[in-house]
Amino acid sequence: MATIRPIIFTSKPAKDGSHPIYICITSKNTRDYIMTPYRIDDACQWMDGKVVAHRDAAMTNRRIAYELKKYQERLNDIDCADCYTAKQLKTILTQPDIITPNVHTFNEFMRQSIERIHAEGRVSYASMMTDTLKMFDKAEGEIPMLVMNHHVVSHFDSWMKKQGHTDGGRQIRLCHIKAQVNEAIKRGLLKCKEHPFAYTKIPTPEPREMDITPDQIRRIMQRDVSHSKRLTLAKDMFLLSFYLGGINFADLMQVDLSGIGISYKRQKISSRAVNRIHIGIQPEARTIINRYIGDDGRLHLGYRYTGKNLQCYINQCLKLLAKEIGISGVFSFYSARKSFAQMANEIGVPDAVIDYCLGHSDRGRGVLRYYTKIRQKQADIAIQRVIDYAIHPEVYKDYVDMRMNFMMMMTT
Secondary structure, three states: OOEEEEEOOOOOOOOOOOEEEEEEEEEOOEEEEEEEEEEEOOHHHEEOOEEOOOOOHHHHHHHHHHHHHHHHHHHHOOOOHHHOOHHHHHHHHOOHHHHOOOOOEHHHHHHHHHHHHHHOOOHHHHHHHHHHHHHHHHHHOOOEHHHOOHHHHHHHHHHHHHOOOOHHHHHHHHHHHHHHHHHHHHOOOOOOOOOOOOOOOOOOOOOOOOOOOHHHHHHHHHOOOOOOHHHHHHHHHHHHHHHOOOOOHHHHHHOOOOOOEEEEOOHHHOOOOOOOEEEEOOHHHHHHHHHHEOOOOOEOOOOOOOHHHHHHHHHHHHHHHHHHHOOOOOOOOHHHHHHHHHHHHHOOOOHHHHHHHHOOOOOOOOHHHHHOOOOHHHHHHHHHHHHHHHHOHHHHHHHHHHHHHHHHHHHO
């Protein structure tokens, strides 16, 4: 008899240490698995097919129950399901035309979209969409497609304002909802005389200044924080990102640091056709790496936090470091990336080389930049100069001022 049930693989965690939740299909003595958008931080949070001791246990269990119900209904509709192997049943159950039935609620439509996005390998985007759906569920509950209108959208935006969400946060969530509304309209699932966003303006937040000055970078470098484990972690991780060309946190925790250089594709855009980033490891970076590197070539920071939780913890530590040094304004792990880009621009590093270091795509940026291949050597020289600029800003001061004046003349 063909059956389905939720499981995790306790011995096979994901790269970030979390455990994805799967739907296990069993039929004709074979098994296959459908990955769901949901995961837990640790195997101990799973017991008897349910999530326990987790901050979102109740909500996640409801979602899993929904997944089971959805696939069970599809399984029940298959004639002689017991005649198929688990792999064959997986193919049938995950057919796009079966996955998009006549959905009754907007929330259900979003869940299916998240599944599709996750299956396409766009894990980060699927995770962000899941967060948006959680907020929408909390604010509005299950909204039938028939009543998904401008009143719902307006109420959701008002709810976010009352909860203290920033313009940037509201922008992200409303853009997610609007994209799903447009997709539902396109598929003929949502029919309305007025677009649900007809009376809701998506906010455009002022850009946040997240970079810091060369002098502040140097103060971080020179600050003795050996008395505090948290401040040491903050300082080391911030500077390591800076020394590696502004590498972001997710890539830093996954990249192999055992060689003389690193080679990686950004996880954020891993599903797109982008080139790998190859850069050398500077001596300043190697000093930090040697304090944390494990036998597998990756960083092991000595904390049980994983993924986003670890990054949040490091950002908390960075706030303490900023207070210790006297850095005001927005300061986070991302500031290392932003500061690297800003300082590289100030000393005249070509935009194409900065893009390469940061892992930005060259497409759409002009014929010359598209056809000019950036070599690792160029990136390494750029990183060396940016580090030197941070250590000796006085050496570059006249050049930076002259370049700034020249750029101002060009714009007048």
